[in-house]
Amino acid sequence: MVQNFAINAVVNYIMTKILISIVGPTAIGKTALSIKLAQHFGTDIISADSRQFYKEMHIGTAAPTPSELASAKHHFIHHKSVEDNYSVGDFEKEAIKMLDTLFETRDTVIMVGGSGLYVDAVIKGLDAFPKVDSSIRTSLNKKLRSEGIEALQDQLKFLDPKSYKTIAIANPHRLIRALEICIGTKQPYSSFLSSTHKERAFKTITIGLTAEREVIYDRINKRVDFMLTEGLLNEVKALSSKQHLNALNTVGYKELFKFLNDEWSLDFAVSEIKKNTRRFAKRQLTWFKRNTNTLWFDYKTDAKLIIEAITDYKKGFLT
Structure with a gap:
């Protein structure tokens, strides 16, 4: 009782x-x-x-x-x-x-x-997201500097259209975070949400x-x-x-x-x-x-x- x-x-x-x-x-x-x-x-x-x-x-x-x-x-x-x-x-x-x-x-x-x-x-x-190789982020940051944010946005649109429509793709930090998960796991970032x-x-x-x-x-x-x-x-x-x-x-x-x-x-x-x-x-x-x-x-x-x-x-x- x-x-x-x-x-x-x-x-x-x-x-x-x-x-x-x-x-x-x-x-x-x-x-x-x-x-x-x-x-x-x-x-x-x-x-x-x-x-x-x-x-x-x-x-x-x-x-x-x-x-x-x-x-x-x-x-x-x-x-x-x-x-x-x-x-x-x-x-x-x-x-x-x-x-x-x-x-x-x-x-x-x-x-x-x-x-x-x-x-x-x-x-x-x-x-919770899986750990991925840190070299992926390094490579994406290099691409950001050399090709601009639009190139990364296009890459996310191809790899994960769902995330492209929902995350703040004008924010390079969020964009790179989503891309490194896509690349490192070979699965869409959105699948881990x-x-x-x-x-x-x-x-x-x-x-x-x-x-x-x-x-x-x-x-x-x-x-x-x-x-x-x-x-x-x-x-x-x-x-x-x-x-x-x-x-x-x-x-x-x-x-x-x-x-x-x-x-x-x-x-x-x-x-x-x-x-x-x-x-x-x-x-x-x-x-x-x-x-x-x-x-x-x-x-x-x-x-x-x-x-x-x-x-x-x-x-x-x-x-």
């Missing part, structure tokens, strides 16, 4: 600890919604945006403004330098540790971010924001224009000496480095930022649509209706 009571107590604890994960394409309004939910539930926000981690990157990452940061307690915003080596594995460990701490005094925590791999690392845990999840001491409710493609693209274009008026070019210029760092191989930065290096005109660089951001948004949606349990809402949906849906969904965990 005592044993059953103890087991039930543990089960009830797990079932009542809820992580609300807000996902969707860039510029859709995830930050604004996360703050409204955090204020309603009286809780903190964990950022799962892999570029908002870096303290030198404010404007180009659309990081929360000082007033937004003051509206709710945020974690994993500007806590690293672009010079730090910080992996998704590091984030998984630190985020789970933070959640354990937050859940000691809260039943609900909000997580928000458009970096699908980082979101999945917290919710599901990272997949597990459907099994690590056990977590919480349940997750995923809220997705979306809109018609034309609306998403228009919001992206307007955001890029706003970033430029806010001083994005000066932010990038201040980081030009560090442009070789992986953290800065990011949409909005790498294109303006081309302008600063006299390779592109400013107008062309801006058009490339908009184009590459639109492509990124398309990949985000492809990634997030894989989760069939996501509750999707139009980006204009009143937060009160989303809160009602979350409350109803939570009841299923408690019965």
Whole structure:
């Protein structure tokens, strides 16, 4: 009898600890919604945006403004330098540790971010990949330098079309990681992505924001224009000496480095930022649509209706 009571107590604890994960394409309004939910539930926000981690990157990452940061307690915003080596594995460990701490005094925590791999690392845990010969990575890095990133993208498209459509192929680190697994194992990188999840001491409710493609693209274009008026070019210029760092191989930065290096005109660089951001948004949606349990809402949906849906969904965990 005592044993059953103890087991039930543990089960009830797990079932009542809820992580609300807000996902969707860039510029859709995830930050604004996360703050409204955090204020309603009286809780903190964990950022799962892999570029908002870096303290030198404010404007180009659309990081929360000082007033937004003051509206709710945020974690994993500007806590690293672009010079730090910080992996998704590091984030998984630190985020789970933070959640354990937050859940000691809260039943609900909000997580928000458009970096699908980082979101999945917290919710599901990272997949285990076999070791491959390190010379493969060396060879791929050499190819990147000599032939450019497009050559590696084409190679991944041939070896693993599924991964080509879902991973951030503009990120050379992720691209090379997928390719070295394909080459080293002679199997697609996507075949190692597990459907099994690590056990977590919480349940997750995923809220997705979306809109018609034309609306998403228009919001992206307007955001890029706003970033430029806010001083994005000066932010990038201040980081030009560090442009070789992986953290800065990011949409909005790498294109303006081309302008600063006299390779592109400013107008062309801006058009490339908009184009590459639109492509990124398309990949985000492809990634997030894989989760069939996501509750999707139009980006204009009143937060009160989303809160009602979350409350109803939570009841299923408690019965």
